[in-house]
Amino acid sequence: MTNIAATRxxxxxxxxxxxxxxxxxxxxxxxxxxxxxxxxxxxxxxLGLGLNIVVGYAGLxxxxxxAFFAIGAYTTALLETLxxxxxWVTLPFSILFAAISGIIIGYPTLRLRSxxxxxxxxxxxxxxxxxxxxxxxxxxxxxxxxxxxPTFFGHALASPRAVYExxxxxxxxxxxxxxxxxxxxxxRAWISIREDETAAEAIGIPTLKVKMLAYxxxxxxxxxxxxxxxxxxxxxxxxxxTYLQSVTILIIVVLGGMGSTPGVxxxxxxxAGLPEALRFLQLWREFVxxxxxxxxxxxxxxxxxxAPLRRRVTLPPLAAExxxxxxxxxxxxxxxxxxxxDGLSRxxxxxxxxxxxxxxxxxxxxxxxxxxNGAGKTTVxxxxxGVIRPTSGRISWLGSSIVGLAPHRVVGLGLSRTFQGxxxxxxxxxxxxxxxxxEPRYRTSIPAAVLGLHAASEEDRRHLLxxxxxxxxxxxxxxxxxxxxxxxxxDQRRLEIARALASEPRLLLLDEPAAxxxxxxxxxxxxxxxxxxxxxxxxxxxxxxxxxxxGVSDRIIVMDHGEVxxxxxxxxxxxxxxxxxxxxxxxxxxxxxxxxxxxxxxWDS
Amino acid sequence: MSTFxxxxxxxxxIGSFYSLVALGYTMVYGIIRLINFAHGDLFMVGAFIGWxxxxxxxxxxxxxxxxxxxxxxxxxxxxAVLGVAIEKVAYEPLLRSSRLSILITALGVSLAxxxxxxxxxxxxxNTYPHLLTQAGFSIGGVEINDxxxxxxxxxxxxxxxxxxxxxxxxxxxxxxxxxxxxxAARLMGIDVxxxxxxxxxxxxxxxxAAGVMEGVYYTQINFFMGFLLGLRAFTAAxxxxxxxxxxxxxxxxLIGLLEAFGAGYISSRWTxxxxxxxxxxxxxxxxxxxxGERVVERM
Numbered sequence: 071m072t073n074i075a076a077t078r079x080x081x082x083x084x085x086x087x088x089x090x091x092x093x094x095x096x097x098x099x100x101x102x103x104x105x106x107x108x109x110x111x112x113x114x115x116x117l118g119l120g121l122n123i124v125v126g127y128a129g130l131x132x133x134x135x136x137a138f139f140a141i142g143a144y145t146t147a148l149l150e151t152l153x154x155x156x157x158w159v160t161l162p163f164s165i166l167f168a169a170i171s172g173i174i175i176g177y178p179t180l181r182l183r184s185x186x187x188x189x190x191x192x193x194x195x196x197x198x199x200x201x202x203x204x205x206x207x208x209x210x211x212x213x214x215x216x217x218x219x220p221t222f223f224g225h226a227l228a229s230p231r232a233v234y235e236x237x238x239x240x241x242x243x244x245x246x247x248x249x250x251x252x253x254x255x256x257x258r259a260w261i262s263i264r265e266d267e268t269a270a271e272a273i274g275i276p277t278l279k280v281k282m283l284a285y286x287x288x289x290x291x292x293x294x295x296x297x298x299x300x301x302x303x304x305x306x307x308x309x310x311x312t313y314l315q316s317v318t319i320l321i322i323v324v325l326g327g328m329g330s331t332p333g334v335x336x337x338x339x340x341x342a343g344l345p346e347a348l349r350f351l352q353l354w355r356e357f358v359x360x361x362x363x364x365x366x367x368x369x370x371x372x373x374x375x376x377a378p379l380r381r382r383v384t385l386p387p388l389a390a391e392x393x394x395x396x397x398x399x400x401x402x403x404x405x406x407x408x409x410x411x412d413g414l415s416r417x418x419x420x421x422x423x424x425x426x427x428x429x430x431x432x433x434x435x436x437x438x439x440x441x442x443n444g445a446g447k448t449t450v451x452x453x454x455x456g457v458i459r460p461t462s463g464r465i466s467w468l469g470s471s472i473v474g475l476a477p478h479r480v481v482g483l484g485l486s487r488t489f490q491g492x493x494x495x496x497x498x499x500x501x502x503x504x505x506x507x508x509e510p511r512y513r514t515s516i517p518a519a520v521l522g523l524h525a526a527s528e529e530d531r532r533h534l535l536x537x538x539x540x541x542x543x544x545x546x547x548x549x550x551x552x553x554x555x556x557x558x559x560x561d562q563r564r565l566e567i568a569r570a571l572a573s574e575p576r577l578l579l580l581d582e583p584a585a586x587x588x589x590x591x592x593x594x595x596x597x598x599x600x601x602x603x604x605x606x607x608x609x610x611x612x613x614x615x616x617x618x619x620x621g622v623s624d625r626i627i628v629m630d631h632g633e634v635x636x637x638x639x640x641x642x643x644x645x646x647x648x649x650x651x652x653x654x655x656x657x658x659x660x661x662x663x664x665x666x667x668x669x670x671x672x673w674d675s
Numbered sequence: 676m677s678t679f680x681x682x683x684x685x686x687x688x689i690g691s692f693y694s695l696v697a698l699g700y701t702m703v704y705g706i707i708r709l710i711n712f713a714h715g716d717l718f719m720v721g722a723f724i725g726w727x728x729x730x731x732x733x734x735x736x737x738x739x740x741x742x743x744x745x746x747x748x749x750x751x752x753x754x755a756v757l758g759v760a761i762e763k764v765a766y767e768p769l770l771r772s773s774r775l776s777i778l779i780t781a782l783g784v785s786l787a788x789x790x791x792x793x794x795x796x797x798x799x800x801n802t803y804p805h806l807l808t809q810a811g812f813s814i815g816g817v818e819i820n821d822x823x824x825x826x827x828x829x830x831x832x833x834x835x836x837x838x839x840x841x842x843x844x845x846x847x848x849x850x851x852x853x854x855x856x857x858x859a860a861r862l863m864g865i866d867v868x869x870x871x872x873x874x875x876x877x878x879x880x881x882x883x884a885a886g887v888m889e890g891v892y893y894t895q896i897n898f899f900m901g902f903l904l905g906l907r908a909f910t911a912a913x914x915x916x917x918x919x920x921x922x923x924x925x926x927x928x929l930i931g932l933l934e935a936f937g938a939g940y941i942s943s944r945w946t947x948x949x950x951x952x953x954x955x956x957x958x959x960x961x962x963x964x965x966x967g968e969r970v971v972e973r974m
Contacts, residue, residue, distance in 0.1 A: 181962060182958060182962050185710065186917075193954055203944075324778070353793075360787035
């Protein structure tokens, strides 16, 4: 178990070693034409790796990536020709300006859905190019020429071979940077928002910040590549930074394999190299290339070298008999009531889904909220977890209001949830799903993780251990390396619970956890819920299965038509006349249906 | 003031071309969530087919009105066939794959169409016969060309036809159902693949009509024209709220007006900056476009 699926580990390394050898030997055995093409491939590989962060990892469609490339190139060109600064001095400025423009374009637009983002980035790319074409300082359509070659310890890097080797250096830096970056928790957070942004936010990922960082990191790499481009040619003009260029870089990423480093490099080799190899076709070259692109995509829609699942992980050892959940430190000196809801209402259009609900959640209890479909139960959950804002009312967590907080902040305070329909990150492994849920617990910074500082790797180790503990707790330890989407349904539900527990919540909200389970699975679930409570975590569940509810609950709240109609122990609730009416009476069936619709469109899957 | 109205007329004319092309973007997006990058190139192909028909007929003394009609109809039909063929070959196999892979094939098809036309017709400009007289009338100093009126009218009729089709026929209803929930539509017995093909067919028809009109109006066409116009038409579709049919019509007219005013009052060099800046501001304020999305987002 400690070493999960290390199959065929040797193959990628052999390919990598052979490629590195070929790349290093190339300038000694090739003509300057071949070296030149190889340098172009390197430039595109750098850009592809940058865009891969944005598109491949975070899943944000960017159609104007060439803008960052342009900003880097113009920064170097202007600082060299007008500011008389050496190349190496201009480099940090390229990166800085690219990062700033990443923030400028990212900030107002990241709330947009992905396809709108695509057109905004396209617009940004075009604006950048047109500004460069029309301004005097950037040399207008003629661009800037006479950019000096960079020097390296007194040697001018001007020959094709020297430029090629400089490019290799740039590529190596970007490779190390992106591969380290994407292996940190930030990399996992990016994949999680690509898989399911709403779920990511709801389990504690600050999605806006994480998307912004994807933009900025992509921009930084683009700017870096732009500087190299300017140094390589000694002259730049706006035609190198067109929309077509952005699209070419996008093709590299998707054709190679989104989120896959070797894939992106292969994509760069195909997109930049193939047209050169097709020169003998003369006029037909572009046409054949275009058809080839379509055919390649049809044959391999997932890309030439798709990113593998990260199955390989060594979870730290955990004593065989240790089956406990991480003990939760009980806050000293606080009241017995964890959460208080008062006068909570929420309208959808003209429908009052929740109407003046009032209840409290006591520390250490198992509380069930039941009621007919459309009673407003999930809406209450959504209000508690910040997914929707209540129309009115008060929600206080340990005495302070949490109304209006973003979902990830609510998770940070210790309120975690699962969903009515399973919302796992299907294309991540089981253990990664749990690790993503630990985001609110991380204390070391991303730069520390990229640099591999001791504190960061120590924290990673601790979290892997706790991940293993959680997986054992829900009975999924043996499946840690599997793809989450491949698990059977019951296991997916348990994984969702483990993921929600990963943030070390004090209160766990389960939305219909038994839906779709068979009787055996339900009995197991009952045991699991009790063990969670025994581990010090208060549990609130919405559930329709009465066997489960009556068997596990300390207390039950019954809702109907958006109001609390009864509250008490299972025995009390079963005897309550209003509850019996709500379940058996059918005087207002129609409104139920409408309400259900509203609720569906708001959240449920 | 008369300059202002002159620009309005000019803007509405080119805007109606944008609207016709934007409709194709918006319908395809509404149904399969694909930004069909090849769509602008169908407009270009339509213009070239129209040119071929017109120049062929010019030698045969067919009355120019009839020739124009023939060019329009033939271009629309052939482009529609091409549009459906592209869907069948390049998109349909990928409908269940990741949305980005189908986006890349669309880019590939776009490049293939541009380079295919380049191979057949060459890189230069092809000139449409000068069919339109400058005849027209003038209201308070604003010159209105008969041709402009005709084109706006034709565009309007085509859009009206589309609107009636989508809202008042069975197949149109199926199309709208599919946009809301493809799986549910399939379960209700709708032939999903056929409806998708029909959507591409309609989009191609409108694009080809716009292509021929653009050729007649500006007389100069070239293989790259679809790219530029496609970009603006796509912007128009997003501005109006992508997936929203009336939104695309309005968005197209708005982009046309912005372009005319940008060129008239600022400088044509900055037109695109102007257009995209407006788009970004609109989206920052109203993230689903001016008229919102017709399609609901499922969660």
